[in-house]
Amino acid sequence: MKKLFLTFAIFAIGLVWAQTSYSQFDKLFEAITKPPPKKEQAAEEPQKQDTEQPAEQNGGGGLIGLGESLGVFDKKTSKILKQSVGTLQAFQPIEYEEEKAIGGSLAVEVFNKFGGMYPNPALQEYITLVGQAVAEVSDRPDIEYHFAVLNTENPNAFATPGGYVFVSVGLLRMLQNEAQLAGVLGHEIAHITHKHALQTLQRSKRLSGLSSLTMTAMNKDAGLFDKVINEVSEVIFTRGLDKELEFEADQFGTEYAYRMGYHPRGLKDFLKILGTAESRNSSIFLSTHPGPADRYKKLSQLLEQYNASSPYQLLAVRYKSRTKGKL
Amino acid sequence: MTMNSKNKTVRGFRWQVACLIVFLFGFGFAGQGFAETLYVKKDGTKLQAADSAKSDVVATLNGGTAVQVVKKAGKFYEVTAPGGKKGWIFKFKLTAKAPAQSGGGGDVLGALGGQQKIAARESGSGSSIRGLSPISEKRAKTKGIPEENIKAVKQMESFKVSKEELDRFLKEGHLGEYGE
Structure with a gap:
């Protein structure tokens, strides 16, 4: 009887010890097998960067x-x-249906304010392929993303809630390779995956007092929906998001492009090109964002964590061949 | 050494061996029970026969499916899917975040946890929430925004690339699961 008891005790010790040991083995295994830039896990669980308190009611x-x-x-x-x-x-979170309605309205505004659709299906297909590839490995791949090229020479890129992503033909003309395009699209996709515009909307003091933004409430009161769209429009097109949210979009945009196999320096390289371009003053991508020097510096620090010797793709030849005669 | 003490030594040795076996059994049992669980991010995720995008597709999994990680090798994880089917998945198509339970919209707990989980409502490409919302179209018309801009959004929404096309694109660029 005593021996039986001892047997069970040893079994239990083995079980408990194994539980702790397996987690240690797992960590050790991770450390050995993970590629040197072990960024992915950190990116999966980003730190929440709330710099403002929710609006006081x-x-x-x-x-x-x-x-x-x-x-x-x-x-x-x-x-x-x-x-x-x-x-x-x-x-209270804004649900997907409401997010899509807000994003759709803003998408109409984007076309209206920034030159309309650039009429080239082959170019749209290419942008969609790169954008969709990056979105597939993002933290929110389960919604539909839509991509379009804007018919304006000003180098701009936008994202509106619900999955709408825009890039101007002027910006595409400045890019040298597909990794840069993936970095730019990754930045915009990160705004959507992290619901940056919606977070800002929910913290807006101008909309304080609203308990929730439901379709029922917005359908009932056209003035309410209009107020919401005007508020987000001002944030996206004029005031810009909080700079910490922009840095976060740079970080995650770079990470998403890297996960897909693009060289993580794509976005950083583009910021350098844009920062020295003559047309930089007409770029919303710069005017509503933190200074390119700050962003460049932060991205440079971030890139130190990635393994520069891995076979990441720049795909300069494919970018040139896919855009040739279309820009 | 007497016969009696010799027997005691042999019995003691047997006892130690038995304890070791039981201990190791417990260790192995725990290993089975505490394997890492990850979740498939999106519907249609391929479970493949080997750690290569060129290998056969064993099954396709739905978003939110829980899988047990068996082995990690480069960009692929070997996993066991529900029902015991084993295969390999491109690691960035998996997440540690459990899918949210449906109906969590308005309550406080749902609100506080809402941004941390994949909302069941928006999960899956088969979402019924598609196209420009009538309220968005109505607002644009009220504001006098030219029709062509409304059409542009509709065109953008209907413009799609197929899974096969995206797969060929990744393969050609050595991207994603086709990367080295």
């Missing part, structure tokens, strides 16, 4: 206000409760 009293007037809550308690409710309301 200033709306009416509701039950809390009633409680306050009836003397159930004192003023201080009432204020704390209102802030808590406001914070929770501001956290």
